[in-house]
Amino acid sequence: QVQLVESGGGLVQAGGSLRLSCAASGRIFRINTMGWYRQAPGKSRDLVATITSGGSTDYADSVKGRFTISRDNAKITVYLQMNSLKPEDTAVYYCNLHNADGRDYWGQGTQVTVSS
Numbered sequence: 001q002v003q004l005v006e007s008g009g010g011l012v013q014a015g016g017s018l019r020l021s022c023a024a025s026g027r028i029f030r031i032n033t034m035g036w037y038r039q040a041p042g043k044s045r046d047l048v049a050t051i052t053s054g055g056s057t058d059y060a061d062s063v064k065g066r067f068t069i070s071r072d073n074a075k076i077t078v079y080l081q082m083n084s085l086k087p088e089d090t091a092v093y094y095c096n097l098h099n100a101d102g103r104d105y106w107g108q109g110t111q112v113t114v115s116s
Contacts, residue, residue: 002026002105004095009110012085016114020080022095022107029100034071034078038091038112045094049080063089085114 008020020036035050035058049059049069057069068081078095095107 002028002097002099002103004097004105004107006093006095006107006110009093009112011113011115014085014087014114014116016085017081017083018085018112019082020093020095020110020112022078024076024078024095024097024105028076028097031100033098035096035098036069036078036080036093037096038089038093039109040091043091048093050096051078082112085112087114087116090114 003025004022006020006022008018010018012018031053033050033052036048037045038048039045047060048063049057049067051057051069051071053073066084071078090113092109093112094109097105
């Protein structure tokens with residue numbers, strides 16, 4: 001019903017930048033929240049940042065001031081600009097869409113590796 005396709009992960013040195021993208025398609029309500037979560041090996045999947053269709057944002061404390069989430073409603077695409085990356089940011093990053101009907105959808109995940 002809803003597909004999420006992520007891109008933009010990779011390997012970067014500490015202090016560097018990466019930009020993740022996630023394009024959504026399918027039966028998507030106009031009112032929704034899109035976001036990014038991450039999961040490091042042996043750890044739980046944690047919220048990184050979310051953005052509503054109205055543009056309200058929320059960030060994990062660990063990324064505030066370094067990461068910026070944005071979206072293009074016409075393209076149903078969400079972006080995550082990651083600056084000043086740290087080794088502890090290394091994880092698989094997952095795109096999420098929370099639809100107005102209460103259903104959650106996930107992308108396949110993209111690896112982000114930050115070397116020290």
